[in-house]
Amino acid sequence: MKCTKCGDTAILELRRHNAAFCTPDFLTFFRRQVAAAVRKHRMFTRDERVLVAVSGGKDSLALWDVLIEESYQTSGLYLDLGIHDYSVESKAKCEAFAAARGVPLIVSSVAEAVGAPVPVMQKVTRRPACSGCGLSKRYLMNKAALDHGFPVVATGHNLDDEAATLLGSVMQWQTDALSRQSPALPSTHRRLARRVKPLYRLSERETAAYAFLRKIDYIVEECPFARGATSIAHKEILSRMEAVSPGAKHNFLFGFLEKARAAFERSETVRLEECERCGQVTTGTICAFCRLADEVKRSS
Ligand code: AMP
Numbered sequence: 579m580k581c582t583k584c585g586d587t588a589i590l591e592l593r594r595h596n597a598a599f600c601t602p603d604f605l606t607f608f609r610r611q612v613a614a615a616v617r618k619h620r621m622f623t624r625d626e627r628v629l630v631a632v633s634g635g636k637d638s639l640a641l642w643d644v645l646i647e648e649s650y651q652t653s654g655l656y657l658d659l660g661i662h663d664y665s666v667e668s669k670a671k672c673e674a675f676a677a678a679r680g681v682p683l684i685v686s687s688v689a690e691a692v693g694a695p696v697p698v699m700q701k702v703t704r705r706p707a708c709s710g711c712g713l714s715k716r717y718l719m720n721k722a723a724l725d726h727g728f729p730v731v732a733t734g735h736n737l738d739d740e741a742a743t744l745l746g747s748v749m750q751w752q753t754d755a756l757s758r759q760s761p762a763l764p765s766t767h768r769r770l771a772r773r774v775k776p777l778y779r780l781s782e783r784e785t786a787a788y789a790f791l792r793k794i795d796y797i798v799e800e801c802p803f804a805r806g807a808t809s810i811a812h813k814e815i816l817s818r819m820e821a822v823s824p825g826a827k828h829n830f831l832f833g834f835l836e837k838a839r840a841a842f843e844r845s846e847t848v849r850l851e852e853c854e855r856c857g858q859v860t861t862g863t864i865c866a867f868c869r870l871a872d873e874v875k876r877s878s
């Protein structure tokens with residue numbers, strides 16, 4: 579197999595692009611896909627400070643690596659979820675990555691903010707761990723952005739993540755979620771940072787290849803609570819489609835973004851208020867995060 583660009587030996591075939599690349603040309607391809615995402619959705623400029631949410635996994639560390647290489651002003655944000663060894667190890671990966679590159683990393687603890695780590699939160703609320711965890715992550719990402727003066731938060735969601743989320747929303751026709759699914763969410767309130775996903779054009783296989791070729795040391799294990807989650811079933815279904823029809827995931831997601839998303843956009847904008855307790859945005863009087871923290875406090 580030869581590199582489509584230079585004719586050297588290729589290390590990776592990308593069937594959906596009808597291409598194969600050698601190492602340098604793959605790295606260039608990867609960086610260009612990120613640059614295209616940033617440009618097309620006006621995610622951020624070189625004058626803005628970008629908060630990169632890093633989990634210690636391949637996607638978010640690959641994203642941070644690209645943005646550092648491209649001279650963006652970045653800081654990392656690691657949220658310590660308190661999920662036993664998984665959190666200890668993933669935090670160590672983020673700290674080692676930041677130290678090796680001399681870039682700042684902000685660490686924020688969910689247990690400190692909510693009153694209990696994710697495993698305890700799950701027991702107390704008797705809801706799936708991912709629901710309280712997802713809520714806490716979104717809240718603390720925005721809080722860190724506000725506290726430290728970042729207008730925008732970037733996450734490592736890739737093409738596979740986005741296509742799986744889309745399939746999940748379509749399976750239940752969650753029209754609210756469909757209207758919000760986008761590589762770039764604008765700020766609709768002065769206390770809300772923009773949220774962007776610069777890897778949405780790159781598959782999980784490509785981010786894994788990038789992390790490997792750039793010798794990024796990342797945590798390979800998945801979160802123990804993710805096992806058996808429906809999102810994994812959705813990823814498997816889409817990967818089977820991709821195997822028989824290269825480009826299936828890409829067409830599903832990009833077709834939605836280009837042709838269908840507008841149909842779900844709401845005509846009226848949701849009115850956002852400031853939480854009476856913490857000042858972060860909410861549609862009610864007390865935000866969902868403060869209510870979660872209350873629930874945790876009451877039962878401990
Ligand atoms: P996930 O929801 O675990 O698939 O993660 C999606 C994205 O959210 C990652 O690529 C990160 O950018 C971000 N993220 C997930 N977990 C954490 C964490 N513990 N700390 C900071 N960012 C995270």
Ligand code: ZN
Nearest residue numbers: 853856865868
């Ligand atoms: Zn609140």
